[in-house]
Amino acid sequence: MTSLYLLLWIVGAILLQLSIYLSIGFWRHWQTYDALRISVAQGGLPAEPSPALAPVNTPAPAWSGWRAFKVTHKVIENAVGDICSFHLEPQDGQAVPPFLPGQYLTFRLEMDSPAGGTESITRCYSLSDGPRANGYRVSIKRAPASLNSTHPPGRSSNYFHDQVQLGSVLQVRAPAGHFYMDRSDAPVVLLAGGIGITPMLSMVNWCFSEQPGREVWLFYGARHAQELMAQAHLEALADMHPNFHLFICFSDTDKKTDLGSPYQRHGRITIDLLRQLLPLKPYHYYLCGPTPMLESMVPALEDWGVPDSRIHFEAFGPASVKRKSAAQQASLATPAQSAETAVTVNFAKSSQQLTWPAGGTSLLDLAESQGIAVNSGCRAGSCGSCQTTIRSGEVGYQQAPDYDPEPGTCLLCVCTPKTDVVLEL
Template sequence: MTSLHLLLWIVGAILLQLAIYMTIGFWRHWQTYEALRTTVIDAGLPGKLNDDPVDSGPVAAAWAGWRAFKVTHKVMENASQDICSFHLAPQDGQPLPAFMPGQYLTFRLAIASLQGGTESITRCYSLSDGPRSNGYRISIKRAPAPPNSAHPPGRSSNFFHDLVHLDSLLQVRAPAGHFHIDHSDAPVVLLGGGIGITPMLSMVNWCIAERPEREVWLFYGARHDQELMAHAHLEALADLHSNFHLYFCLSDTDKGTALGSKYQHQGRVDIDLLRRLLPLKPYHFYLCGPTPMLASLVPALEDWGVPDARIHFEAFGPACVKRKSAALAPGAAAPAPSADTAVMVTFAKSGRQEAWQPGSGNLLAFAETLGIAVDSGCRAGSCGSCQTSIRHGEVSYAQAPDFDPDPGNCLMCVCTPKTPLTLEL
């Protein structure tokens, strides 16, 4: 063989290798594109997530009070069949207001009461997709009864799963909430545990649609991969967008068990993992998840030196995480000091008068210990159910609640008495 022949053989082999690499690369991208398209079509949304993910149609102002919405799709989201998404469109067909990714909707439901008849309950659910002008999506986890207890299972979540179907009508208040991502290009780390993934999904979808250059890290904690929602959608996004870093952290997966994809990791979302993986940058951290996750991660981030103003968190129930420093996020009102001695509280209509002690907790818990029935929903200052009129005196809030009480009213679930107090109740 002449050296010319040898050279031709080498060039031919290189070209063949290049062609094989390009074919494999194209095939993998095509599969990713198809996975993404299928996820979006399954969810009943326009199959154009990358090109035009956020509907740019007309945007309306927020509405006051309740508005009727129709369920347009109901989609079971995970293999363990306990998270279900509901796609909602306004019954009046008018455009919807935009919302900030991370915000929630409030629902008023008429459900069968245990005593017979119907009762009205109010619950909040985070928006779990980016804003569009013609519909919203929420995703709800079924709340089972606590193990070995005689208590009934969660009323609203089970009502949604079992009794809300296509074309069901729901009464909904406009998007609200202080927990939302900003519209800047600042790098963000999103930490979602369990159903706390819902506001993070909205943030991820919005960022990828509107800020594709923004650096986004998502750590999604669950016990095992059967519990994960939207994992194919998230993996497809991570395959396509190099700025989006995805980690599924599975706490109940045995060491040595084969993991389902390169995005899955054994173990919890914890500070060691974050310190190991995150480059040193001024990230904003957004956290939503179960109490133990927030109670461990928020102080750990503070200890790591992350300033308070860059740590944002939301609990889906009674607020229980205290910041080490009392500093509030910029723009928030300074908290009024709570009484540090006993204060007399009068419940006018109930005809009760008792001394509230600093250890008695918020006014809702205090009233309940006295056997006074108070309407409540979120117990986190979000839904407005526990709003009560103040006849006399003042209350204080540790931090500004999401729901704005009417003048002369208080949200009993998140306030304490500041002076001797008379409530209408």
């Protein structure tokens, strides 16, 4: 075989491979286009999850119980100084396992008790960076006392800001939580309000490290520029990645005020803004922020036609955010409470037997209303502090808690009785 024939064979093989690759790419794009065309004709987004979205199982905790971590850096993150990042490395010097972007760490804090002495409290904070082998980062906003309110400032956040210093050792549970970005190539929309930006930073940093070609839209809401965290970092990512679409929305900035960046705009994050900017695609929506934001945006996305399977959220108190579909199913499936269907709650150690009140919110609220002392932390099903043994009966959850209770127990803060129940309290 002459060199000319050999060259022709090589060129032919390359052209054949290229044509196969282009044919496969065209077919995939045609399937996507055809699905979108059908969905437009039917007046909404596809009702079923994208086949490309591979399910991701939450990994088992990387270690059991508590592990000591040392604070190696403490960094103020915004102009007003109320957000501080804490970089943590394990005291035993061993590598830390990866986590799913969006998950949180649980801390056990030993602090002064208002009644004197010390007490242990448990709190959860979102991881605010992508996974790395030598440590973790959490970013915590100081919670001041509310104006004209008798409620004290946030104990744990102020403890972190004022008491935790370089070299401090903290007791930490392994990363956990069901709120995280999937590992498919599906386009995503991230909606963050205030300190709700922390899990979104974890998602963004992970995504552009592991999936730099993935389409990501981030809408970050704050009152004004002085509250922003990681502004320069996010804008640099937007400059580098044309598939990263960044919108920073200021709710309290005067519209006459000049904005310092093309990524900034006046106004709140609203469904109308999303309608205006987002192309017609089967996005997955991830939301984190104050409860009022989620109480507005989650129903608005549902009304827009986004399927439940594509709306993922974490609130500061997520049990208070109800999906419309879940509420409708509950109203159809659960008859109104009557004398014949009254449910009894028995707190065994406290020797109290109560009738579950119509419209009751949680077993924790019921216990506290009767002066029963309950160890609690997040009040949102995340930390496990209120885990209590069920002696008999059955309870139900309005939504799956992040913390997985042990068999035969329940999380009082996010459950209600389904039958007469006896609790170990």
